Amino acid sequence: MRYLFVHQNFPGQFLHILRYLHRQGGHEIVFISEANEGALPGVRRVIYKPTRQPGDTTHPSLRELELALGRAEAVARTANTLRNNLGYVPDVIIGHHGWGELLNIGDVYPGVPVLGYFEFFYHADRYDVGFDPEFPARPELAAQVRLKNAVNLLALNLPGFGQTPTEFQRNTYPDWARRRIALLHEGVDLDLCKPDRQVARKPVEINGVVIAPQDKLVTFVSRDLEPYRGFHSFMRALPRILDERADARVILVGGDGVSYGTRPAAGTWREVMLQELGDRIDLSRVHFVGKVEYARFRVLLQRSDAHVYLTYPFVASWSLREAMATGCAIVGSRTAPVEEFVEDGRTGRLVSFLSPVEIADGVLELLEDRKLAQRLRKNARLKAEASLSLDDYLHNYDALIQDIVK
Incomplete structure (x- = not known):
């Protein structure tokens, strides 16, 4: 043809x-x-x-x-x-x-x-x-x-x-x-995007950031770090996550542009949120790694202990599908695009997009309850195998x- x-x-x-x-x-x-x-x-x-x-x-x-x-x-x-x-x-x-x-x-x-x-x-x-x-x-x-x-x-x-x-x-x-x-x-390619918990047994390097086996890794991925994908809500959840888990490290993947929505009055949304939060977050444990080569991106998802995906009621990102196929323990926004993929308590935890408190609660629950996180990981992968091949x-x-x- x-x-x-x-x-x-x-x-x-x-x-x-x-x-x-x-x-x-x-x-x-x-x-x-x-x-x-x-x-x-x-x-x-x-x-x-x-x-x-x-x-x-x-x-x-x-x-x-x-x-x-x-x-x-x-x-x-x-x-x-x-x-x-x-x-x-x-x-x-x-x-x-x-x-x-x-x-x-x-x-x-x-x-x-x-x-x-x-x-x-x-x-x-x-x-x-x-x-x-x-x-x-x-x-x-x-x-x-x-x-x-x-x-x-x-x-x-x-x-x-x-x-x-x-x-x-x-x-x-x-x-x-x-x-x-x-x-x-x-x-998504289920052979490429697949669980590998052995990754957590050794140090992992992502764009110069090294995550040790004893670290609890929280991940956030967006093409650009912007409000449409909940960047501001996630950032406001970080002070509590970092305060309650001294072993928590955070990696945020994404550029400083704007794919959807409007630009801030000055600078980038990353700069706006860093200025708002000031010394409430420990920047030695929060890492902005920019865009990531795809092979390292997959390793990042495999290593993640809690993966946060937030979005307005808009088009869902490919990264959500890839996170499910990789068997991530997902904290997602209770918005229609995410609810089509993630069932609360079965394939992830759903929280209010607008509530940093709920986002922090969801992340901390997955970091603290290993059995829950393991069950959500398994079910997310099974969901991907059933409908995301x-x-x-x-x-x-x-x-x-x-x-x-x-």
Whole structure:
């Protein structure tokens, strides 16, 4: 078969399916994206570059839509070149609707089925907006949020098919749209992400930080350390955790940027929280290690004694799936995306996202009750084996593609 993938940041959500198709053999795979250094065997990269950027006169709420329309035009031009100069006509087109890149692709390839990734439908009155009282929604935000769905709504009215990885994400979409969106649970490599408690028997080094066997390790992972992923709530839980457990060490993985939400008035969220907490936390036992190479990340999860995952009612991170597959003892936020994965008292402990006291209670309980922690670890791994298998995900993905093509 001939495949055409589209995502501005290669390979986006499509790394595993690209590898799977290459292993199958016999396919021709082209990927249209903006320039980056990524490369995969068997995948031909074709680069596009938007020529239009929002100007000073563009309404601020329309800038995201204008960027999306610029990407759609650039991708269509690139696809036209593929078709007219190289004769490339795919059997199926797969991409992410969030960036607008698929909006015009049907004009280039009429009749070719499109499978688009629908990630999240924004609401001004629920989910992430207004969830955290520390950051109240501005009066003008409702209109801006409605406009954020412009690409979503355009995509939903195009011919084609949709997919999304969780019930929570599908349920953010209007009732009339959900029948267009297949639920395709994403999986992790259970052979790579697996428990290994032998790791705790020897010193472990993560980006220069050495954790001794006698240390109790608390871990926190986010692409960026920001309020959307509960960084502020976790930091406020640390003074009590450190005071009550002299053997506790904390490693936080994540950058200083902002993936979701807004930037602080000055500096980074890490700097803001360190200034707020001052000498209430012992920085000799709290380690900010930045981004971590994937092999070391897996070792970090294997070594973790209590893993904290918090999020607004928003898209769940891949790290939650990986933590479950690794058999982490998880303290998660009692928010819908996490509750779809973690059952309180069975596969983890659920606590209030907004309560540092509950977060600290959850961590301390797992550090002190080894039998509970062991039971939660075992059940988290069993849950991953039952519903988070990468092999099952790829088989189901391939079956969905074949159904669409037929």
